[in-house]
Amino acid sequence: MSELAIETSGLTRRFGSLVAVDSVDLQVPKGAVYGYLGLNGAGKTTTIQMLMGFIQPTAGEMSVLGFDPLRQDVAMKRAVSYVPERVQMYDWMRVREMLWFGANIHPFWDQKFAEHLRARFELPGDRRIGQLSRGMQGKLALTMALAPRPVLVVLDDPTAGLDAVVRREFMESIVGILQEAGTTVFFSSHIIDDVERVADWVGILHEGKLIVQEPLEELKSAVKRVVATFPEQAAVIEDGDILQQEGEGRQRAIIWADFDDEKLQKLQAAGASDIKVEDCSLEDIFVAYVRPQPAVAEGRTV
Amino acid sequence: MKALIYKEFRELLAPALTVVLVASVLLLVEYWRGPLVDDEQRVLAGVFFMLGVPLLGLLAGSHTLAHERGRGSEAFQGSFPVSRGAIWAAKLCTGLLMLAVVYLLLYTVAFVTEPEGARAFSQPFPQFGTSMIFLHAATTFFLFCLGFFLSGMRKNPFEANMVALLAGLLLVVLWIFLAADVLPRFFGPQLGILYNTPSFSTPAILATVLGLGLLVASGYGYMASLPLAYSKRLWRTTIAGAILCLAIIPAFFVGVRYLGEPGPEDIGWAEPAEVSPDGEWVMFYDWRGSRGTPDRPDRLWRMRPDGTELKCLARQPVEFAVWLPDSKRVFISWGDRDANFHFLPRTYLEWNWLIDVADGKATSLPALEYVENEAPQFSSQGTYMSYGANLVRVKPELVLLEMQLPQKATVVGWEEDESGIYFSYSKNNRLTLARAALPSGSPLGVAVGQPPEEAQSIKLSPHARWVVWGTRATKPATAVATLENLGSGARLEVAGWPAGRAWSPDEQYVWMWTSGRQMVVVDLAHLRVVKEFGTSDFSGEETLRLCHWSLDGKRVTLATQKVVQDKAESRREEIVEWGPIHLWVTNADGSGLRRIAEIRTSELAFSVIAGWTADGQIIVTVEKRKIISIDPDTGAQTEIFASTVPPENSEAEGRY
Numbered sequence: 001m002s003e004l005a006i007e008t009s010g011l012t013r014r015f016g017s018l019v020a021v022d023s024v025d026l027q028v029p030k031g032a033v034y035g036y037l038g039l040n041g042a043g044k045t046t047t048i049q050m051l052m053g054f055i056q057p058t059a060g061e062m063s064v065l066g067f068d069p070l071r072q073d074v075a076m077k078r079a080v081s082y083v084p085e086r087v088q089m090y091d092w093m094r095v096r097e098m099l100w101f102g103a104n105i106h107p108f109w110d111q112k113f114a115e116h117l118r119a120r121f122e123l124p125g126d127r128r129i130g131q132l133s134r135g136m137q138g139k140l141a142l143t144m145a146l147a148p149r150p151v152l153v154v155l156d157d158p159t160a161g162l163d164a165v166v167r168r169e170f171m172e173s174i175v176g177i178l179q180e181a182g183t184t185v186f187f188s189s190h191i192i193d194d195v196e197r198v199a200d201w202v203g204i205l206h207e208g209k210l211i212v213q214e215p216l217e218e219l220k221s222a223v224k225r226v227v228a229t230f231p232e233q234a235a236v237i238e239d240g241d242i243l244q245q246e247g248e249g250r251q252r253a254i255i256w257a258d259f260d261d262e263k264l265q266k267l268q269a270a271g272a273s274d275i276k277v278e279d280c281s282l283e284d285i286f287v288a289y290v291r292p293q294p295a296v297a298e299g300r301t302v
Numbered sequence: 303m304k305a306l307i308y309k310e311f312r313e314l315l316a317p318a319l320t321v322v323l324v325a326s327v328l329l330l331v332e333y334w335r336g337p338l339v340d341d342e343q344r345v346l347a348g349v350f351f352m353l354g355v356p357l358l359g360l361l362a363g364s365h366t367l368a369h370e371r372g373r374g375s376e377a378f379q380g381s382f383p384v385s386r387g388a389i390w391a392a393k394l395c396t397g398l399l400m401l402a403v404v405y406l407l408l409y410t411v412a413f414v415t416e417p418e419g420a421r422a423f424s425q426p427f428p429q430f431g432t433s434m435i436f437l438h439a440a441t442t443f444f445l446f447c448l449g450f451f452l453s454g455m456r457k458n459p460f461e462a463n464m465v466a467l468l469a470g471l472l473l474v475v476l477w478i479f480l481a482a483d484v485l486p487r488f489f490g491p492q493l494g495i496l497y498n499t500p501s502f503s504t505p506a507i508l509a510t511v512l513g514l515g516l517l518v519a520s521g522y523g524y525m526a527s528l529p530l531a532y533s534k535r536l537w538r539t540t541i542a543g544a545i546l547c548l549a550i551i552p553a554f555f556v557g558v559r560y561l562g563e564p565g566p567e568d569i570g571w572a573e574p575a576e577v578s579p580d581g582e583w584v585m586f587y588d589w590r591g592s593r594g595t596p597d598r599p600d601r602l603w604r605m606r607p608d609g610t611e612l613k614c615l616a617r618q619p620v621e622f623a624v625w626l627p628d629s630k631r632v633f634i635s636w637g638d639r640d641a642n643f644h645f646l647p648r649t650y651l652e653w654n655w656l657i658d659v660a661d662g663k664a665t666s667l668p669a670l671e672y673v674e675n676e677a678p679q680f681s682s683q684g685t686y687m688s689y690g691a692n693l694v695r696v697k698p699e700l701v702l703l704e705m706q707l708p709q710k711a712t713v714v715g716w717e718e719d720e721s722g723i724y725f726s727y728s729k730n731n732r733l734t735l736a737r738a739a740l741p742s743g744s745p746l747g748v749a750v751g752q753p754p755e756e757a758q759s760i761k762l763s764p765h766a767r768w769v770v771w772g773t774r775a776t777k778p779a780t781a782v783a784t785l786e787n788l789g790s791g792a793r794l795e796v797a798g799w800p801a802g803r804a805w806s807p808d809e810q811y812v813w814m815w816t817s818g819r820q821m822v823v824v825d826l827a828h829l830r831v832v833k834e835f836g837t838s839d840f841s842g843e844e845t846l847r848l849c850h851w852s853l854d855g856k857r858v859t860l861a862t863q864k865v866v867q868d869k870a871e872s873r874r875e876e877i878v879e880w881g882p883i884h885l886w887v888t889n890a891d892g893s894g895l896r897r898i899a900e901i902r903t904s905e906l907a908f909s910v911i912a913g914w915t916a917d918g919q920i921i922v923t924v925e926k927r928k929i930i931s932i933d934p935d936t937g938a939q940t941e942i943f944a945s946t947v948p949p950e951n952s953e954a955e956g957r958y
Contacts, residue, residue, distance in 0.1 A: 052380070052381070054377070054380060073385070074383050074384065074385050075383070076383075077381065077382060077383035077384075078383040081381065082380075082381040083381070084377035084378060084381065086374070087377075087378055088373055088374035088375045088377075088378060089375060089378055090309065090313075090375060092312070092313070093309075093312075100305075101305045101308070101309060102305075102382075104304050104305035104308075105305040105306065105382045105383075105384060106382060106383060107383065141378075145381070
């Protein structure tokens with residue numbers, strides 16, 4: 001039995017001439033909290049819509065908990081809960097009515113758990129959904145997603161539109177509950193702090209391509225920020241693992257993937273002195289991956 | 303599925319209840335307080351209902367899915383473990399169910415509050431009946447489904463609604479053509495829409511182009527003005543577009559003018575009256591100008607012989623109006639070939655109806671091919687009707703009997719118990735009288751008492767006991783009328799051509815007028831001529847004689863008139879002089895002849911004398927302006943109806 005909750009191979013979706021998702025090979029381990037990072041328009045929602053069987057891929061294959069999302073979508077959704085971006089429920093329904101709706105539409109609905117979540121999120125049962133705040137609506141959506149006790153939860157930018165305080169509270173709620181239940185979580189976001197706070201796996205999608213996919217701690221330990229001083233005008237360091245380098249005059253700052261001793265010696269051989277190697281935040285890493293290389297002063301290359 | 307249906311039901315409940323409540327309140331208020339709008343507005347309301355409801359059904363179907371997408375809840379709904387098919391089925395079934403409930407509630411209220419309430423649904427459309435209601439409902443249901451699937455094919459809710467709207471507009475045009483032009487060809491005009499627009503195509507095309515142009519311009523103009531989050535407000539475009547469509551359609555397309563319920567004050571010329579077989583009713587036409595103009599349709603009226611209970615039975619230019627033997631119904635037939643009237647079909651068909659004399663309700667009969675100047679005949683109990691070569695079973699199913707009569711066959715009579723039909727046809731230059739069983743049409747063989755080879759003009763007595771025909775000899779030029787008993791074969795020959803005859807109700811006597819300007823009275827029981835009238839028996843030179851039997855069969859009215867015809871100038875005989883009509887009364891055997899009235903008129907006698915009433919009065923039309931009742935004993939005349947409206951072109955015709 002596969003240890004992967006989600007697995008795709010060459011997943012591609014085109015809209016006319018636009019390639020929204022380009023040969024993505026996702027591998028989401030079971031039990032992971034997988035943060036799917038990307039700028040707006042990177043193709044995160046398109047990927048999720050394909051995974052949920054809403055749109056058909058132009059090419060590639062995909063498997064969610066062993067199900068084919070296109071042909072086995074109903075069976076898949078019995079084990080997978082999905083909360084769309086800026087979820088819009090039925091404003092005229094009351095909170096308790098919505099829970100009744102969920103109980104009558106989902107075969108594995110756990111009403112006690114649903115009531116437990118409603119109480120934990122302090123959702124007023126008699127309030128109409130249209131009268132709830134965005135944060136409360138998000139919590140209700142999360143309640144609807146978790147009450148069937150899914151094996152996998154897919155959240156499409158769950159904190160979009162929420163202010164910072166509510167966002168933090170919301171994400172912590174997710175983490176707390178899901179850690180209790182041992183559920184696999186796949187969530188997309190463009191807010192790096194959210195991902196860094198709760199995810200243990202990270203995938204970075206840029207212009208439709210999956211450019212990074214690994215455990216968060218491994219990523220953070222492999223990518224380093226290196227600051228070095230050169231005896232004269234700094235040379236442009238040429239290395240396939242350099243994500244970003246900037247600086248003027250004799251000093252240069254480099255973000256280097258898979259930084260190791262060999263690369264340190266290469267720097268020293270180029271005359272660099274006063275070399276400082278620092279850890280990067282996820283935000284630094286993300287920006288380094290998705291921002292185009294800034295121009296550096298012309299000079300010799302090493 | 304239960305949850306999905308509940309959700310759809312709750313979302314549709316408010317609009318459905320609103321429609322039902324508004325319509326019900328209007329109907330109930332009208333029921334208690336009288337009409338809220340005048341008749342012309344009511345017609346427009348009816349047209350709006352007829353055209354608008356199917357279109358709204360289409361929009362509702364479209365909106366069911368488009369609304370889900372527009373507000374963004376489709377993805378949420380799709381997150382549950384239910385198939386798209388189940389979601390669509392729940393929407394479609396609930397929508398159709400709610401639509402059915404709306405129809406049921408509306409019509410329940412309408413019919414409970416009948417007659418006032420039901421007028422809103424029935425009055426604009428003549429003979430708007432159950433079939434039309436079901437057709438209308440079926441159209442709405444179909445369009446709901448169509449809108450739903452059209453919308454389902456478009457992801458963008460705005461596009462979905464626009465596609466549905468455009469399709470709706472085109473479908474309304476199609477609906478109009480169907481209702482006005484196609485359906486009446488197959489089902490009769492009770493499924494048509496009342497028009498008075500003489501040329502339909504031009505305004506229809508103009509309205510279509512204008513409507514589409516405005517719709518597209520306003521819709522896309524509105525979309526262009528919207529901010530990025532436009533989707534939530536798109537329903538306004540939908541509604542605005544729908545109203546635009548609906549506002550255009552009645553005004554440009556239909557051009558209905560409600561003529562109002564006619565009253566006696568509208569009657570211009572009163573055409574010849576005719577008394578029902580039981581003598582309880584008198585019917586007559588009226589018209590006020592040239593035939594076939596929408597503003598001045600010919601109409602059919604009925605009243606009691608004393609002039610009371612006047613009611614308009616039909617507002618069409620009627621070709622024929624014939625009493626059924628039960629005196630409870632009138633057969634009418636009208637065509638539009640010379641009318642340019644309110645129905646669009648230009649086929650040479652006769653639209654046939656049975657009208658209940660008491661309440662004026664009409665039932666359609668199959669439309670038949672045009673038969674010039676030939677009125678239908680009914681069997682003794684009114685079950686069958688012959689109309690040219692067509693045989694129609696009048697009740698209970700109103701089915702056209704596909705009886706293959708020989709070519710150019712003429713129905714000459716019926717078995718009294720309606721078990722068979724007599725018809726004559728020519729075969730090998732020999733006139734044959736044949737019989738067929740009803741309703742099967744299987745031949746029963748040649749009738750007894752075959753006329754000779756040279757016989758012509760075969761007629762049967764009403765009870766099918768006697769047959770009469772004429773024979774001519776060229777050298778010397780003589781004509782003989784022969785009467786033959788169909789049972790016994792007994793014959794009586796009378797000199798002269800049998801130009802006309804009047805059988806007594808019990809068929810004990812027949813009065814025949816012959817080409818020799820003679821009138822003979824035959825005692826059929828003894829098969830002998832008991833009385834002969836010649837010119838000298840009347841006032842002078844009358845050339846035209848008609849007789850009508852009283853209902854009890856004891857007396858006969860004779861009408862004589864001098865008519866001078868001249869065919870010198872135009873080959874066709876032109877009447878150049880109408881003499882006064884002299885009205886005579888005799889006993890059944892011709893004895894006791896006396897003149898009771900002289901009627902000065904410029905009409906022929908057969909257009910004037912209507913017949914006997916049940917209480918023994920004689921009804922006469924005078925100068926198309928008055929209908930009078932004459933006492934046969936005293937000759938006293940009583941005016942029971944008089945028109946006060948001068949016909950529009952009466953001066954030009956010099957008749958008023």
